[in-house]
Amino acid sequence: MNATVLNAPVDMADLPMQHPRAPASAAQARARFFNSGNAFNVKLPEVPARLFSAPPEDRFGVFDCDQSRALECGFAATTPLMLARYVRIAARDALLPLDVGATGSVWYVIAGSGRLSGGADGFAFGTGDVFLLPGARGYRLEAGAQDLLLWTVGNEPQLAFERAQPAPLAQATIDAVHYTAEEIERQFALIFASGTRDDTSGRALIFSSDRQAAARNLTPTLTLSFNTLQPHTHQRTHRHNSAAVTLVVQGEDCHSVVGDAQCPWAPWATLVTPPGAPHSHHNAGSQGARFLIVQDGGLHYHARTMGFEFLEGVA
Known part of the structure; x- marks a missing residue:
């Protein structure tokens, strides 16, 4: 066999992750190194195309359209950066507290009417309305005389990926907005x-x-x-x-x-x-x-x- 082949260098893509040789501190010891042959071949699961159904009329609560298992992420997610949910509240009942752990979340009122309070500006809403909520804790959603069904999407997975928190309301980039x-x-x-x-x-x-x-x-x-x-x-x-x-x-x-x-x-x-x-x-x-x-x-x-x-x- 040709000696040149026997002594050929290891392909750069086959090099394992590298550590510093002699770290002098804990900060240095945390360093890791890859190269242009092996750093860009990360394989992540594809986002599945999928249909989710609304919850049955006799079930109440929050229902995530969750694909986290297929996406192999450790938090609820419909796509890598968005989470869709259905929320059903019984007539004259309330969801309290409702914490929006996103920069903002959009809500569509599928059926019923109700009132939002706490967290940001309060207002009454009805079927067919759309509203936007900035991230905050302590919202209250109260149903009117009929059961209330809502659909909501926020960027919770985007923040969860970086373990970030929504900005305080006073510093938020959006306000509560109501589209009747x-x-x-x-x-x-x-x-x-x-x-x-x-x-x-x-x-x-x-x-x-x-x-x-x-x-x-x-x-x-x-x-x-x-x-x-x-x-x-x-x-x-x-x-x-x-x-x-x-x-x-x-x-x-x-x-x-x-x-x-x-x-x-x-x-x-x-x-x-x-x-x-x-x-x-x-x-x-x-x-x-x-x-x-x-x-x-x-x-x-x-x-x-x-x-x-x-x-x-x-x-």
């Missing part, structure tokens, strides 16, 4: 009375606030859009680097295609679209469809990595 169903319908009317261009991504209402208006986001890292789909149409196949968590609000005979999987819609189901996955939404029914989408898009907009592109031409 009546105002949402008024905004939809404006949108549907307007024209579109070929490169417009459907007719959708984008939520923001006075403090986030420059970035057109809901929070510094999350975006929220209320998408629509006319009967017998579909949203063209597209992709983006943000993950998406989608609530089915309205639609019959509708489905989404994520990668190669067809995902039939069900009332108030939550659909998880993995980052970068080609996907499309289809409405074969006779009424317009609506679906509420939360993405970690603010993070990608800031990093200039959104990567939105259509994968299908205009019909």
Whole structure:
């Protein structure tokens, strides 16, 4: 055998993690070293595409759309940076305390009415309302005369990953914001009375606030859009680097295609679209469809990595 081959150096990628030779302090002893051959081959589980159902009507409490086992992370997560939940409260009962361990969380009132108090500005809310809460402890959610069902998404996993805490309310980057169903319908009317261009991504209402208006986001890292789909149409196949968590609000005979999987819609189901996955939404029914989408898009907009592109031409 050729001696040159016998004496060939170890491939850089096969070198094990390196330690300092003679650390003189505890701080030096903590150092670890990799190289450009083995530092970038970390394999993490992919984000599963999945449908979660709303909890049965006779079950009350907080229900996480949790994929932490599949993601191999030690905290509840729907995607690596977002956690979706359903919250059901019995009539005239209350959820206390409600701690929002996120920079901010968006809430959609699926059914019922109630009142929010504690933590930030208090207000009454009803079916079809959307509201945004900054991270804080001690919120109180109280149901009205009927059972209350809510859907919420926050960036708890993003903070848990770094073991970080939300900023105190006085230093938070967002405030409590309340978007009433009546105002949402008024905004939809404006949108549907307007024209579109070929490169417009459907007719959708984008939520923001006075403090986030420059970035057109809901929070510094999350975006929220209320998408629509006319009967017998579909949203063209597209992709983006943000993950998406989608609530089915309205639609019959509708489905989404994520990668190669067809995902039939069900009332108030939550659909998880993995980052970068080609996907499309289809409405074969006779009424317009609506679906509420939360993405970690603010993070990608800031990093200039959104990567939105259509994968299908205009019909």
